[in-house]
Amino acid sequence: MREESFDVVVIGAGLGGLSAAGYLSKAGKRVLVLEHHTVPGGYAHEFRRGRYRFEVALHAIDGLAPGGWAADILEELGVTSAVRFNRLDPFYTVQFPEHTITAHANVFRYEQELIRHFPHEAEGVRKLIDAMQQVYWDVQRFSIDGEMKRRPPMAGIPAAYSHMISAMGQSWGEFMDAYIADPQLRGVFSTLWGYYGLPPSRLNASTFILPWVSYHLFGAYYPEGGSMAMSRALEQTILAHGGEIRYRQTVNRIEIRDGKAVAVETEQGLRITADAVVSNANPKDVMLKFVGKEHLPSEYGEKIAGDAPAVSNLVLYLGLDRDIRAEGWPYHELFVAEDYDIEGDYAAVMAGDFDRAGMVITNYTESDPGCAPDGGSVLVAMTLAPWDYADQWGTGGDLTSYGKRPQYLELKQDAADRLLTRLEERLPGLRASIKHMEVATPLTNYRYSLNPGGSIYGSEQTVENMYMGRLSEKTPVDNLFLTGAWIIGGGMSAALLSGRSVARRVEGYLDPASDGAGGLLPDEDAPPATAEAVETSNEQAEKPSRESAGAPAAAVSPAASRLPGGSLTAAGSKREFQRHALPGPMLFVCHGENNTGAVAVVSEHVRAQIPDPAELLIASCVDLRHVPRMFRAIAQRAMGQAYEKTAELIPADLDPADHVIILPDWDGAVAKSLGFTDVSKEAGVGLVAADGRILGAAQGLDGVDALLQALRNEG
Numbered sequence: 075m076r077e078e079s080f081d082v083v084v085i086g087a088g089l090g091g092l093s094a095a096g097y098l099s100k101a102g103k104r105v106l107v108l109e110h111h112t113v114p115g116g117y118a119h120e121f122r123r124g125r126y127r128f129e130v131a132l133h134a135i136d137g138l139a140p141g142g143w144a145a146d147i148l149e150e151l152g153v154t155s156a157v158r159f160n161r162l163d164p165f166y167t168v169q170f171p172e173h174t175i176t177a178h179a180n181v182f183r184y185e186q187e188l189i190r191h192f193p194h195e196a197e198g199v200r201k202l203i204d205a206m207q208q209v210y211w212d213v214q215r216f217s218i219d220g221e222m223k224r225r226p227p228m229a230g231i232p233a234a235y236s237h238m239i240s241a242m243g244q245s246w247g248e249f250m251d252a253y254i255a256d257p258q259l260r261g262v263f264s265t266l267w268g269y270y271g272l273p274p275s276r277l278n279a280s281t282f283i284l285p286w287v288s289y290h291l292f293g294a295y296y297p298e299g300g301s302m303a304m305s306r307a308l309e310q311t312i313l314a315h316g317g318e319i320r321y322r323q324t325v326n327r328i329e330i331r332d333g334k335a336v337a338v339e340t341e342q343g344l345r346i347t348a349d350a351v352v353s354n355a356n357p358k359d360v361m362l363k364f365v366g367k368e369h370l371p372s373e374y375g376e377k378i379a380g381d382a383p384a385v386s387n388l389v390l391y392l393g394l395d396r397d398i399r400a401e402g403w404p405y406h407e408l409f410v411a412e413d414y415d416i417e418g419d420y421a422a423v424m425a426g427d428f429d430r431a432g433m434v435i436t437n438y439t440e441s442d443p444g445c446a447p448d449g450g451s452v453l454v455a456m457t458l459a460p461w462d463y464a465d466q467w468g469t470g471g472d473l474t475s476y477g478k479r480p481q482y483l484e485l486k487q488d489a490a491d492r493l494l495t496r497l498e499e500r501l502p503g504l505r506a507s508i509k510h511m512e513v514a515t516p517l518t519n520y521r522y523s524l525n526p527g528g529s530i531y532g533s534e535q536t537v538e539n540m541y542m543g544r545l546s547e548k549t550p551v552d553n554l555f556l557t558g559a560w561i562i563g564g565g566m567s568a569a570l571l572s573g574r575s576v577a578r579r580v581e582g583y584l585d586p587a588s589d590g591a592g593g594l595l596p597d598e599d600a601p602p603a604t605a606e607a608v609e610t611s612n613e614q615a616e617k618p619s620r621e622s623a624g625a626p627a628a629a630v631s632p633a634a635s636r637l638p639g640g641s642l643t644a645a646g647s648k649r650e651f652q653r654h655a656l657p658g659p660m661l662f663v664c665h666g667e668n669n670t671g672a673v674a675v676v677s678e679h680v681r682a683q684i685p686d687p688a689e690l691l692i693a694s695c696v697d698l699r700h701v702p703r704m705f706r707a708i709a710q711r712a713m714g715q716a717y718e719k720t721a722e723l724i725p726a727d728l729d730p731a732d733h734v735i736i737l738p739d740w741d742g743a744v745a746k747s748l749g750f751t752d753v754s755k756e757a758g759v760g761l762v763a764a765d766g767r768i769l770g771a772a773q774g775l776d777g778v779d780a781l782l783q784a785l786r787n788e789g
């Protein structure tokens with residue numbers, strides 16, 4: 075095995091990997107990209123047949139107008155100086171049974187068009203578009219505030235960015251409910267659902283809204299030379315800054331030593347040692363196979379294993395010997411919907427009903443004239459498609475040489491024929507004009523990208539699995555980071571953004587003095603109050619000060635005589651505490667995010683008198699009732715990490731699970747029953763007997779002595 079060394083190794087040259095490698099090489103790091111395929115770009119690439127050049131994936135990219143989220147990236151990485159991007163006008167046309175609607179590049183004209191077709195919903199349409207813009211502004215401000223380190227603490231986030239938080243926590247269907255009711259209009263408005271792969275009932279509202287606004291307000295673009303031109307320009311930037319890309323290198327192992335990734339190995343016999351590793355490859359392979367579950371916390375492994383890949387697609391690439399544009403075919407992008415019911419459309423996709431599933435027809439000769447010879451056209455038809463169709467496209471799951479097997483070829487041909495028939499209804503004589511035809515199935519996507527399920531958007535973009543619920547670019551392995559659609563969500567501009575965000579994080583890791591501010595996404599290190607809380611409390615443990623920790627105590631009348639039933643699970647140790655069968659008397663220090671020193675102060679004071687936890691346990695009870703549901707997973711993870719760090723400080727002969735007890739009080743039930751309405755400024759301390767009886771409570775830390783007296787009285 076040949077061994078080499080770099081500062082950073084990037085696995086995969088999709089747009090996420092290329093963007094990360096571009097930024098890191100520009101920052102002076104020695105970067106090596108290892109790519110399984112023979113060309114850069116991942117899905118952002120092309121293939122050629124004769125004089126025809128076929129775009130593999132891109133229909134339209136967003137975020138490129140000045141102020142758009144990908145504009146700076148393409149500028150900084152030298153793409154805009156090498157590639158010309160044309161704004162698509164109109165963006166697309168959609169044919170429903172009774173309505174043919176054009177999405178003009180001017181959003182007000184598009185709004186007018188919708189109102190013309192659905193006049194009874196005029197007010198709803200306007201309000202819906204306004205509401206979508208508010209979500210977009212909130213997200214942009216959230217991002218900028220993050221970069222300026224000006225975000226409010228966790229508790230203030232829902233109020234400061236209320237439109238963003240609300241959209242991130244609901245489905246696109248729920249979001250529409252408040253504005254439009256006409257089922258036909260709901261279908262029409264959701265035309266772009268295929269860009270995200272889930273129907274309105276399951277798709278995260280924000281995932282639909284953000285690119286929708288970006289496309290409709292700031293423009294949909296197509297690069298001359300296709301997405302491959304972008305990928306090649308990114309490749310050039312990496313090379314120009316001393317980086318390297320090696321193709322036909324398939325990573326199959328990441329060696330972990332002392333919690334760090336020390337080397338990356340490929341099937342082809344390369345071994346690369348590096349200070350940091352960035353992966354653009356799918357996390358199922360990277361974390362579960364190349365790293366190995368044994369190096370990961372079990373919940374993390376379970377999350378990755380449980381993440382369902384997003385949908386895949388079936389694409390028909392046609393090189394025609396006729397110029398359909400000259401014949402009067404007016405569309406760059408034509409969506410064909412057989413029905414307004416998008417839920418039904420999704421069901422048809424998942425059933426492999428290619429006669430019924432929504433289809434998009436793209437005439438690339440319109441947006442990229444050089445792709446076909448004079449007098450010819452490149453026409454592409456695409457539907458979403460399931461991986462599991464007909465027992466994994468007739469393979470039964472065995473993909474060895476699948477492309478040559480008759481059963482696969484038959485199914486592929488049949489699916490293609492069904493799309494061709496629908497195409498020919500719109501373009502008579504089409505079959506006779508085909509010079510070249512290629513068909514890509516979900517298995518083709520897998521073969522070239524190694525994305526499980528042939529997924530085109532990473533994991534499913536459900537309400538729960540986006541933003542703070544989605545996998546983070548940070549992993550439990552300190553110097554291993556993730557980028558691409560599995561992290562940020564699908565789309566080319568999103569992948570570019572994710573690459574920049576992870577590059578900043580890697581820079582922050584390699585040079586802690588640098589400013590590793592995150593990008594568009596909520597920065598998971600920043601908001602969770604609980605991580606800061608526990609970490610701060612550790613710092614304060616070294617120099618406790620009762621004065622700084624709170625005002626004089628006031629005895630509080632508990633709201634109940636006992637804690638409510640049920641159990642609490644400690645973060646990190648996962649120790650279960652039955653509220654009516656505690657291991658012994660317990661002191662609950664209830665606090666919020668800005669008064670975390672309270673736990674350390676109480677602990678030091680109490681342990682000076684009662685050193686043995688068997689006589690009295692002390693718990694940090696974090697009041698999380700204000701934390702939005704979508705932030706919970708991340709708060710939980712942060713508390714777990716805080717536990718690990720604190721547990722390391724506990725002498726080896728003691729059980730950390732007795733000494734570090736961090737109890738998330740998700741609904742504030744403990745605090746409320748102890749009589750505390752607000753512990754965010756002043757911590758509350760409650761003494762509870764083993765059977766759950768509340769023996770006393772005080773707000774402010776001077777009340778602790780009275781509680782210890784109550785414990786002695788209890789005997």
Ligand SMILES: Cc1cc2nc3c(=O)[nH]c(=O)nc-3n(C[C@H](O)[C@H](O)[C@H](O)COP(=O)(O)OP(=O)(O)OC[C@H]3O[C@@H](n4cnc5c(N)ncnc54)[C@H](O)[C@@H]3O)c2cc1C
Nearest residue numbers: 086088089090110116117131133134325355558559565566
């Ligand atoms: C047909 C189609 C149409 C689309 N249309 C659009 C559109 O119009 N607009 C839009 O914005 N988006 C579109 N998308 C989605 C968009 O292309 C993707 O979401 C985005 O490009 C994903 O980028 P990524 O960075 O996640 O990497 P990917 O493109 O998934 O690339 C991952 C890379 O990692 C490499 N890799 C994987 N495993 C290994 C390994 N073990 N070792 C080495 N290398 C490895 C792969 O070979 C690949 O090059 C479309 C996708 C498809 C398939």
